[in-house]
Amino acid sequence: MEEKASNLKPSRKGFVTNYPYFRQWKKIKPEGMTKLEPLIIYLHIPFCMQRCSYCYYSTTTLQGKKRKEKLNKYVDTLCHEIQIASKYFQLKNRPVISIYFGGGTPTVMNEGHFSKIMEALHNNLNIENPEFTVEAEPVTLTAKKAQTLQNIGVNRISLGVQSLDNDIIKLCNRLDTADRALKAIDIAKNTADVVNIDLLSGLAGETMESWSYTLDKALSTEVESITVYKMELYANTEYYRKIRSDAIEIPSDEIELDFMNHALNRFEEENYLPWSFFTFTKQGLYENVYASDIWRGTDCYAFGVSAFGSLGNWLFQNTNEQDKYITLVNSDKIPINRGKYMNSLDQMIRSIMLGMKLSSFDLNKFQNKYGFKLQTLCSDTLNNLEKEEFIIVSDDYIKMTNKGLLYGDYTGKYLAGSLMAFYK
Numbered sequence: 001m002e003e004k005a006s007n008l009k010p011s012r013k014g015f016v017t018n019y020p021y022f023r024q025w026k027k028i029k030p031e032g033m034t035k036l037e038p039l040i041i042y043l044h045i046p047f048c049m050q051r052c053s054y055c056y057y058s059t060t061t062l063q064g065k066k067r068k069e070k071l072n073k074y075v076d077t078l079c080h081e082i083q084i085a086s087k088y089f090q091l092k093n094r095p096v097i098s099i100y101f102g103g104g105t106p107t108v109m110n111e112g113h114f115s116k117i118m119e120a121l122h123n124n125l126n127i128e129n130p131e132f133t134v135e136a137e138p139v140t141l142t143a144k145k146a147q148t149l150q151n152i153g154v155n156r157i158s159l160g161v162q163s164l165d166n167d168i169i170k171l172c173n174r175l176d177t178a179d180r181a182l183k184a185i186d187i188a189k190n191t192a193d194v195v196n197i198d199l200l201s202g203l204a205g206e207t208m209e210s211w212s213y214t215l216d217k218a219l220s221t222e223v224e225s226i227t228v229y230k231m232e233l234y235a236n237t238e239y240y241r242k243i244r245s246d247a248i249e250i251p252s253d254e255i256e257l258d259f260m261n262h263a264l265n266r267f268e269e270e271n272y273l274p275w276s277f278f279t280f281t282k283q284g285l286y287e288n289v290y291a292s293d294i295w296r297g298t299d300c301y302a303f304g305v306s307a308f309g310s311l312g313n314w315l316f317q318n319t320n321e322q323d324k325y326i327t328l329v330n331s332d333k334i335p336i337n338r339g340k341y342m343n344s345l346d347q348m349i350r351s352i353m354l355g356m357k358l359s360s361f362d363l364n365k366f367q368n369k370y371g372f373k374l375q376t377l378c379s380d381t382l383n384n385l386e387k388e389e390f391i392i393v394s395d396d397y398i399k400m401t402n403k404g405l406l407y408g409d410y411t412g413k414y415l416a417g418s419l420m421a422f423y424k
Ligand SMILES: C[S@@+](CC[C@H](N)C(=O)[O-])C[C@H]1O[C@@H](n2cnc3c(N)ncnc32)[C@H](O)[C@@H]1O
Pocket: 048, 054, 055, 056, 057, 102, 103, 104, 105, 135, 136, 137, 138, 159, 160, 161, 162, 198, 199, 200, 229, 230, 231, 232, 233, 234
């Protein structure tokens, strides 16, 4: 019998056979125990048409004579990695629920490249009818490319638009123009079930007028999904160098906050609702399985140079040196370079930090998974966040308010921080 520690008297009676105790067990069938864990697949394509001034991603421009050779070699290596890593980690039978080609700019690849990769995926993994996203830069999305994407089963296209104001685009050193972007959006809409466009809030030269113009134009395309990233300034970017030499200026944090506030109002007016604090979709539908399931803890195997993912208790990342990646894979070595084993506390904190990105957090699922009631563990923190109007807490959910959405990861970091402090 389960007894309170305070009621226990020293005794040699009452041998423990198991825990949880048998009386807590329920009738089950063996099929219920063998469910294969679902899997997400990420493929990194580290090439772009140009290097955008604000971009901090690990990517190189495809220029010069060796352009084709470089890309061909990378794609062949990626296919080989798919083969050796799937075998090594026994991924073959796990149902793939989402495929995501990210970058860089995956649409710099041609039909032959895409076909080769798809063949490797089908030969080595269990792919039936997953959500299938490809990131694209508008200038690369021709009607022919779109046909290729449709042929291989892509059902979601995510276009990096950033701005629809030509003066702002020019300062970004992109090959796109507003017209090209709008044309690519049209092509994408005729190709995939769901089209997402990325916008960047806080670009150089942006004013409320130009930002509001971009938002209105973006909404007028009626795409299913609009993602707004806050432009983050990194030291490895052209923006950073230009700002330091006073050649350009970016909006202050306060002004950027006004831009985002305006965006929230416009989205609400047009019934684009958040399913994450930075992605707004028609009626809040079209949740992106790739992102939301990773945040909820589904494994993601990531192929390609510098790609990072998770398997069970492990987080891992491939080497970020392209030559090394190619040499390792072609000598049949898994190119993983670093990783982190997550203990139960890491996993619990991760589930809050990433889970709060979804703007709504399921408290019952948390308790079912970790056994703890978050409302008890973090009651003061939850009260503070609620008092400051970042969240609303009910019995079942934590929901971000508009102020919470505006401050992005702050709520998740604050909650996770209180849990860390509690346990350390
Ligand atoms: C890997 S890119 C994929 C799209 C494609 N390469 C393009 O730019 O058209 C993904 C997104 O990252 C975002 N991004 C790039 N640099 C950023 C920065 N400094 N801060 C915040 N977001 C950034 C952009 O909005 C971009 O669309």
